Amino acid sequence: MQPVISMNFIDYMILGAYVLVTIVVGYALKKYMKTSEDFFLSGRSLPSWITSLAFLSANLGALEVIGMVANSAKYGILTVHFYWIGAIPAMIFLGLFMMPFYYSTKVRSVPEYLKHRYNEATRGLNALSFAIMTLLMSGISMYxxxxxxxxxxxxxLTSSILLSALVVLIYVFFGGLSSSIYNEVIQFFLIWLGLLPVVYIGLHAVGGFAGLVSRIPPSFMHAWQHMGSASDNPMGVDWLGVVLGLGFVLSFGYWTTDFLVVQRAMASENLSAARRTPLIASFPKMLVPIIVVVPGLLAVALLPQFKVVPGGPSPDYNSALILMFARYLPNGILGLAITGLLASFMSGMAGNVTAFNTVWTYDIYGSYIKPNMPDEHYLRMGKYATVFGVVFSIGTAYIVQSFPNLMDYMQLIFTFFNAPLFATFLLGMFWKRTTPWGGFWGLLLGIMAAATHYLMYQLHIVHYSSEMAANFYQAWWAWCTDFVMTIVISLFTKPKPESELVGLVYGLTPKAHSDERFFRRPAFWGILALVVMVVLNLLFW
Amino acid sequence: MESSEPRRHFFDLKIPLGSLLGFYGLLLLVYGLVGPRDIYQKSANLDVNAIWGVIMILISAAFLLSAFFERRNRSNS
Structure with a gap:
């Protein structure tokens, strides 16, 4: 097949300059890596503007970008649910209520919190499932x-995989989490600067926003109006599924317990900066639809192959963004757009690799295989873990070739691991009676509930109007099972003495007293973000 | 505060980031001004390379200047 895009020397210069800068930045960080905390947690020294942008970029991988442009071409503005209701409330909750437990206890990872709050078994279960999940995700990104x-x-295929693996390996090996975070910040600017031109030219060509609205189906412009029942909207999900499955369980599960994102906030210079990280990130997050939803809508309005024909053949929505590039971007700016995508693929992969090497070194290797070694030993282990993490990712990249729909597959993984985990965290942080074994069995049963539901759906015992609805409800039932079973088992088992829970549970933790000015206070940013989100939803109702 | 010694920052990211964006800005601006014209038929006859080049130079300048002033303030105090 003839490639759709032909890059010239200017485009390659832009791409090459990016690769060069990432490697130089990674190498320059090498001399700061003295202890394992420097390598795995950036020495807890980064300012909040950097951690916020990295927090956001960790979730703005190219797979998401391409997938969400595809969703927008397919479902229209309904896609904003992934950015507004499906992210903002959870990010605010993390910043205002959960971050103090993560940051003040000085735990180094999410599984380590579970060890202190529950027991070794709960930590082991989470560490293992998380390590597998990150390697799968990183392989998916690469493929x-x-x-x-x-x-x-x-x-x-092989040369792209090897090139990206090599670059990521070099910069994570030298600079650890800091390299990964710095590259995520660079990626944040490149993806915006790379995608805005296509929005600008597209809107120019279609005759502005009014022109766009007149050329797409009216139902594509409303986020809530057609959510009354699953059959009324193209997504095949009703409002309850969106609010409970996506807005509550999946979103809270991802944003508040996934170590990949939480790790970025943990690298902050102090507690207040750690709490501000997700709150500040929520503002650019609300704007992301400009660069993903608008190009999808423009593709429907401008490109003949995406014209909505009832009953016609379904176009390949995943190519929407690339076809927009091919049609509207001249060389030069084209190289910038491709570089933005490459940057977000690589930083998505680097994020997974850094989360993996931390959990592997602290929670698996340092806990079960070789505990109580000097710090240099773990620093060295972290570097080795980076190497085999990348090698395993290359392996998974070839395995996932056989999976048909990568986006649905990712959501599916989240319903298995993150959705029940959120119930375990919620009870652990806010109910001191939750017992260690209640936590462990609740989590295990929650994961098994997701598996059972998946099996029942695959065997057609339960039915949904779409794959997406099945995922949302699967997340909800996995969460419910974990929540209920943790409570039931806790009532029959022995709780931890309160003295061991200080700093880990709400109500047993002294309130942080703050004399900062209002614009540095987390509560101010949290409330502001919530107001903006409500207004945006009303505007596009 | 928890530690009395001044916290050690890694090097300032604004410098490599500003330089990269500045390089891109210059490259796009020059290519937009002296490069071929027929490629802009694609982009509704807008010379987006030159326009975007200027915008990126401005963003780059903002990063580099703020890094410069921060460093000067630190050495003054």
Whole structure:
């Protein structure tokens, strides 16, 4: 097949400059890596503007970008639910209520919190499932990138995979989490600067926002109006599924317990900065639809192959963004857009690799295989873990080739691991009676409930109007099972003495007293973010 | 506060980031001004390379200047 995009020397110069800068930044960080905390937690010294942008970029991988543009071309503005209701309340909750427990206890990872709050078994279960999940995700990222570059630029699958793996390996190996975070910040600017031109040119070509509205189906412009029942909207989900499955369980599960994102906030210089991290990140998060939803809508309005024909063949929505690039971007700016995508693929992968090496070193290797070694030993282990993390990711990249729909597959993984985990955290942080074994069995049964539901759906015992609805409800039932079973088992088992729970549970933790000015206070940013989110939802009702 | 010694920051990210964006800005601006014209038929006859080049130079300048002033303030105090 002929590649859709042809890059010239200017485009390659832009791409090359990016690769060069990431490697130089990673190498320059090498001399700061003296202890394992420097490597795994950036020495807890980063200012909140950096951690916020990294927090956001960790979730703005190219797979999400391409997938969400595809969703927008398919479902219209309904896609904003992933950015507004499906992210903002959870980010605010993390900043205002949960971050103090993570940051003040000086735990180094999410599984480590579970060890202090519950027991070794709960930590082991979470560490193991998380390590597997990150390697799968990183493999998915790599494969998706290689596939995209094969189709659009004509690069071979193997050369894209090896190139990206090598670059990520070099910069994470030298600079650890700091490298990963710095690259996520660079990626944040590149993805915005790379995608805005296509929005600008597209809107110019279609005759402005009014022109856009007149050329797409009216139902594509409303976020809530058609959510009354699952059959009324193209997503096949009702409002209850969106609010409970996506807005509550999946979103809270992802944003508040996934170590990949929480790790970025833990790298902050102090508690207040750690709490501000998700809160500040929520503002650019609300704007992300400008660069993902608008290009999807523009594709429907401008490109003939995406014209909505009732009963017609379904177009390949995943190519929407690339076809917009190919149609509207001249060389030069084209290289910038491709570089933005490459940057977000690589930083998505680097994020997974850094979360993996931390959990592997602290929670698996340092707890079960070789505890009580000097710090240099763990620093060295972290570097080795980076190498085999990347090697395993290359392996998974070839395994996931056989999976048909990567986006649904990712959501599916989250319903298994993150959704029940959120119930375990909620009870652990806010109910001191929750017992260690209640936590462990609740989590295990929650994961098994997700598996059972998945099996029942696959065997057609339960039915949903779409794959997405099945995922949302699966998340909800996994969460409920964990929540109820943790309470029931806790009532029959022995709780931890209160003296061991100080700092870990709400009500047993002294309130942080703050004399900062109002614009530095987390509560101010949290309330402001909530107000903006409500207004945006009303505007696009 | 928890520690009395001044916290050690890693190097200032604004410098490599500003430089990269500045390089891109210059490259796009020059290519937009002297490069081929027919490629802009694609972009509704807008010379987006030159326009975007200027915008990126401005963003880059903002990063580099703020890094410069922060450093000067620190050495003064």
């Amino acid at each position: 998706a990138m290689a596939l995209l570059f094969e189709l659009t630029l004509g690069w071979s």
